Amino acid sequence: MPVQSSVDTTLAEIERRVLWLSTAIVHHANRVRPSVSGLKVGGHQASSASIASIMTSLWFRHLGPDDRVSVKPHASPVLHAINYLLGELDERYLTTLREFGGLQSYPSRAKDPDPVDYATGSVGIGATAPIWGALARRYLASRAPGVGTGRQYSLLGDAELDEGACWEAILDPQIAELGEVVWIVDVNRQSLDRVVPNLVAHRLQGMFTAAGWQVITLKYGRLLTELFERPGGADLRDRIDTMPNPEYQRLIRCDADELRRRLPSGSESIAALIADLDDTTLVAAIRNLGGHDLEALDEAYSAIDDTRPTVVLAYTIKGHGLPTAGHPQNHSALLTAEQYAELADALGTDVDAPWATFAPDSAAAMLCAEAAKRLRRQDFPQAPAFPVPTDIGRTPAGTGTTQQALGRTLLDLTRAAPEVAGRIVTVCPDVSSSTNLGGWVNKVGVWAATERPDWFADDGETILHWREKPTGQHVELGIAETNLVGLIGELGATWSRWGQPLLPIGVLYDPFVQRALEPWSFGMYAGGQSILIGTPSGVTLAPEGGAHQSITTPSIGLEQPGCVSYEPAFAIDTEWTLLASLAALGKPDGHSAYLRLSTRPVDQTLAAVPTDPAARERRRRQVVAGAYPLRRHENPKVTIATMGAMVPEALAAADRLAEQGVGADVVCVTSPGLLFAANQARLGRAEGPSWILDQVFPADRATPLVTVLDGHPHTLAFLATIRRVPSIPLGVSGFGQSGDLADVYRYHGIDTDSVVAAALDLLH
Structure with missing residues (x-):
């Protein structure tokens, strides 16, 4: 030897x-x-x-x-x-x-x-x-x-x-x-x-x-390799290579006498080879x-x-x-x-x-x-802080979706805050164009280890330009959500590894968020800070049917440590919550965020964004803190708390109730998780601010409560405990069907008629 x-x-x-x-x-x-x-x-x-x-x-x-x-x-x-x-x-x-x-x-x-x-x-x-x-x-x-x-x-x-x-x-x-x-x-x-x-x-x-x-x-x-070179060694190697795993494991447990009986398995050449070995060497060899x-x-x-x-x-x-x-x-x-x-x-x-x-x-x-x-590793100095704007200043008009607002906000950042935009890296599992990231991808390019030719650059019908280069800021992965969250988790840890924060945003279809949630959660546990955006969400993509709906994702922010979730109703809400989420990344006290977006077109004037700068800033702070009063009645008898794509139904229900002499406040919830945390803080069970509760659910306006969202009704059910009022939670709790939006909403009991009926049931 x-x-x-x-x-x-x-x-x-x-x-x-x-x-x-x-x-x-x-x-x-x-x-x-x-x-x-x-x-x-x-x-x-x-x-x-x-x-x-x-x-x-x-x-x-x-x-x-x-x-x-x-x-x-x-x-x-x-x-x-x-x-x-x-x-x-x-x-x-x-x-x-x-x-x-x-x-x-x-x-x-x-x-x-x-x-x-x-x-x-x-x-x-x-x-x-x-x-x-x-x-x-x-x-x-x-x-x-x-x-x-x-x-x-x-x-x-x-x-x-x-x-x-x-x-x-x-x-x-x-x-x-x-x-x-x-x-x-x-x-x-x-x-x-x-x-x-x-x-x-x-x-x-x-x-x-x-x-x-x-x-x-x-x-x-080395011991076994040397034995394989001896006479009979080739047979010994073939014997070990071809035996089942359990048989080999049993040989490991054998003493020398048992090995001499079991190992040859009728081979005279193997028996002769191991006969020349002392007991200690033979036992060591089978374990070598x-x-x-x-x-x-x-x-x-x-x-x-x-x-x-x-x-x-x-x-x-x-x-x-x-x-x-x-x-x-x-x-x-x-x-x-x-x-x-x-x-x-x-x-x-x-x-x-x-x-x-x-x-x-x-x-x-x-x-x-x-x-x-x-x-021994060198210490990397932390990069200087860079301010993320809180409000780009745009007031959307017309009809639009929160998914569209995502792409628009990213493009706006390239002009309003280029240093912030330069640290953003978006990641998709082959859904860039269908999640409205096309303009962003065209602007910043696709990341690749080496530059690759864009063979469709001269094709006049090409809308999405796929320019792959080391300076690109979009990473396109295959259809595997686990890979997506694994990457954004590591991109979100560069601040702690090398002192250089990146702002990773992963975008995928909301029905697949749950598939990605466990590895994303583990990334947060490991210190990775990132933003996950699910779109389209809920049953608002009605023709897709039950296979493409997300019921439980609205409650992620209530349950996931290290993560704040938002479900904006309007484009301006999307901008403000995205900017707040970006500002929370890449630092020791930072956290991840999840945004649940929709492809349902909504009249943006319904947001009633204040024109006064101070009032606008007050609205922005409320949006980022978890909710804001969208409509106040002079004599409310009931409150409708809604979220995301369901705002039009809530406002229509308030109008219908007013026609019957029932005044209704309408509250737009942007983050159930933040409201729950605020309520826990108010009860002395957690640290944190609770001012948002007094602004959105003041004691002097405590009325019976109807909650409605495009997701499981338990997500907003806790709101009734803030002022201890009777309530009826509406939402989606069963698998859906394909159909027109009105049919699907009616099927799940989240349409305007259902909201009105719930309010009247509470009052009568």
């Missing part, structure tokens, strides 16, 4: 310590720290052991300061162990895994006390984040020099490749150009419950190759996979060519180095106290001093210090 160099010996010593620390972190949380509630704390010793070698080699031999790594969720103890050895984590945190205020269950960029590049924990989302991080860095580099050119690594388990988000990201056409993307797949052939029976590596190899990726397969270590061989890992990392994305398929054993290695139920298994003590003896550590570091003058300590110095 080859003799290990001193560097390899030192790295192997660090590898053993990383394995020990990651195991001890989970052990302490479950076996040592008292449990007040009696609930299982959890943690993943086997999943951590599976990837300990991969991460040790990467951090202590290959990473540079500009590189960033997404670590699979269940390997968070390994990341903390490495950060501890690098001096980036205080010892006191090693005993706090899953403790309140301590180390998080999974790597958290926002909540962990040590460096975490990407938050993970939601399957498939953390794995794909480095792809969008690479794209965000490239976009920013075309505008702000000095953001580095480091690789973006993703460490994931093979079972995570079952998640469709992985393949949606891999297959986007732009990704094949991102040579800095590297995925390292921990191929341990196990999921949470079982050994995966039909995981065939060559299938994965073919899929990645077809997507334009470099594929490096790291299957066997490439993902645990430091030399093989070194060669694999050195082979990455950076001209295209790379995937390293590194074969490993789940629980490698632990007594639970290879057992199909080891996913959440914890070592017993006896096993823990035996592991300490095997790794040369002490259960009574689990957090001991290397002797200061040892080779391992010096290698840790060298790695820490190499990985």
Whole structure:
């Protein structure tokens, strides 16, 4: 066998310590720290052991300061162990895994006390984040020099490749150009419950190759590779290559005598080959996979060519180095106290001093210090603040839609506030023209890593000009909403990574917002600040029918942390709320926003925008705060609170009620979430302003309340609690049908007749 160099010996010593620390972190949380509630704390010793070698080699031999790594969720103890050895984590945190205020269950960029590049924990989302991080860095580099050119690594388990988000990201056409993307797949052939029976590596190899990726397969270590060169070695390799995954996993659990019986499977050449091996070597050989061989890992990392994305398929054993290695139920298994003590003896550590570091003058300590110095990142100064205008000054007239107002506001910004407009980047999943972004795209161009010819530039019938260049400000993705929110999340994190804020706006069809909500939510948890715009919304796109309606999206702002939602009724409301949302991006106390827009044409004069500058500013502040009084009756008997596209029905109902001698106030709600927060603040249950409630729902105008919106009625139902008045909430709570708008509104009970009837029911 080859003799290990001193560097390899030192790295192997660090590898053993990383394995020990990651195991001890989970052990302490479950076996040592008292449990007040009696609930299982959890943690993943086997999943951590599976990837300990991969991460040790990467951090202590290959990473540079500009590189960033997404670590699979269940390997968070390994990341903390490495950060501890690098001096980036205080010892006191090693005993706090899953403790309140301590180390998080999974790597958290926002909540962990040590460096975490990407938050993970939601399957498939953390794995794909480095792809969008690479794209965000490239976009920013075309505008702000000095953001580095480091690789973006993703460490994931093979079972995570079952998640469709992985393949949606891999297959986007732009990704094949991102040579800095590297995925390292921990191929341990196990999921949470079982050994995966039909995981065939060559299938994965073919899929990645077809997507334009470099594929490096790291299957066997040096010991097995050397045995394959001996007589009978070819048969041994073929035997291991062709056996089912569960059979191989069973061999890992065998002692030498069992291996001599099971492994040959009738092959005399294999029996003769292993007959010459001592028991220790034979047991070690069957476990000698490439993902645990430091030399093989070194060669694999050195082979990455950076001209295209790379995937390293590194074969490993789940629980490698632990007594639970290879057992199909080891996913959440914890070592017993006896096993823990035996592991300490095997790794040369002490259960009574689990957090001991290397002797200061040892080779391992010096290698840790060298790695820490190499990985130290520069601090990026925060870019100077740039003011976002609050009001461009336009007063729309005629008939228009809030979707049209989106495109108009973006174009207006290029003239009124070019510095702000220059930081905006819009992203669409192949719906730019159908969401009224055509004018913006024509103005700013489409972003691409390299300039591409516009073959239709001289076509007189072409309206949407597709000029692709590194200076473009619109990114067009394929039809995959998960990719969209993944990218805007990373574009919205550049302020915290490089000190340069971008203002990302993702635009998609509102019915698909829920498909994107979970990964977008995780992006917000990780610190990404962005604007998501859903349009067209609700049932107002009546001929499209029930398949293209969004019922629950209006309540996103009530329920989603880190996000303020708006549903503007008029073009001017769209402008004001969009500007307020842009102003909230790219800073430590910032937040994301969701705008729900409509394609229903509405008479803009119904907005009754005040002409007096002070009154106009008062209206703007109310719009941004969540609601404004659209019509006040001198003697109101009922209040109609409405939102978005339903304003015409609410106003028509107020007119009808007036004809019957029933005065009605009409309140236009722009943000249920902000009103709910204001009410919580008024009750002393949250921090924040509550002035908007007194201006819109004053106590002296408290009357029975009808709420109506193009969405689920529960969204506005809480408004009745502000003044504790009787109410009837109207909205959409069932799947729709195709038809004319009047027919559809009547079907759902949100038409003018329904509003009038609800008001009269409340009064009589």
